[in-house]
Amino acid sequence: MMSPYEIKKQICEVGHKIYDKGFVAANDGNISVKVNDNEYYCTPTGVSKGALTPDMIIKVDGQGKKLEGTLNPSSEIKMHMRVYQKRPDVGAVVHAHPPVATAFTVANVPLDQYILPEAVLTIGTIPTCEYGTPSTMEIPDSLDPYLQNHDAFLLKNHGALTVGNTLTKAFFLMEEVEFNAKICKFARELGGVDEIPCEQLEKLMELRKKMNIPGRHPGCKRCSNLGTDKCRCKDNGAHHHEEGHVCTCGKDDAPKGDDLVAEITRRVLAALGR
Ligand SMILES: [Zn+2]
Incomplete structure (x- = not known):
């Protein structure tokens, strides 16, 4: 106290x-x-x-x-x-x-x-x-x-x-x-916001649960088309684009999901002093 x-x-x-x-x-x-x-x-x-x-x-x-x-x-x-x-x-x-x-x-x-x-x-x-x-x-x-x-x-x-x-x-x-x-x-x-794609958000939300991060959270706002052919996240791998945007970036340079999650885990744990 x-x-x-x-x-x-x-x-x-x-x-x-x-x-x-x-x-x-x-x-x-x-x-x-x-x-x-x-x-x-x-x-x-x-x-x-x-x-x-x-x-x-x-x-x-x-x-x-x-x-x-x-x-x-x-x-x-x-x-x-x-x-x-x-x-x-x-x-x-x-x-x-x-x-x-x-x-x-x-x-x-x-x-x-x-x-x-x-x-x-x-x-x-x-x-x-x-x-x-x-x-x-x-x-x-x-x-x-x-x-x-x-x-x-x-x-x-x-x-x-x-x-x-x-x-x-x-x-x-x-x-x-x-x-x-x-x-x-x-x-x-610089030209626009490229949001973290739904699939990655799901991983982060799982991680949040696993890490027992304190505080209230509104939950994950998912792409309304997730799981359908229209989903803008799935087709682009770790990249995410606004509807109607033609992708000219190579998919392969996007961060791989597991590496990204591992890196974030490390940084968040460090920030929480664990
Ligand atoms: Zn005030």
Whole structure:
């Protein structure tokens, strides 16, 4: 068990990271950690996450009401509380405005393609929650449809929210959301996204089960034609092409399924510190 001071210090460290990485501007963003059903530590309103010190961290109850601290909780604490109410497995929540991921919601482009194996294993697709007015119950309500099956959420024209059993996990998911959004943006600029084919997705989902990767997952979004002659995955081996696209690449240079899965296993195990 971490001491109250250690929890506060960790919240500050994550705050500094999200600020340094440019995931928030000015006083934006908020972080919370659950101690028990009626005690949570969270960041105060009106302070830059880059300037947080442990004495600024406040304690609130299950309704987000202040129990301890000189500063006041953020109005966005309501969305954290909604997560804790609906997801007893969650121990920490991070909210930030990572610019690339947020731009996807502004441009109305969903982040729902499976492009990187690590992301398939950890977050799956990232849903975009309906726009809500900050500080009202509209934002917590917008999470409801997705809360049970996801650990990472985009908030339309606003930012992102990630949850985890630990604060480190929730922070890593925030990094991963922005990283995926960047790769997706670069790929689109380079001519388009070539998704991981269904057959490979199935292998990754099996691997996910085998590895007991924690957290909620939306499951594998499969090609609706899988197993039929129309399937765009099967014919192309490990390559995958949009409908109507004429393949000019040699099939043989595509990564072989088993090598790919072995390599991903190695990387994911390393990332999980096993
Ligand atoms: Zn926000």
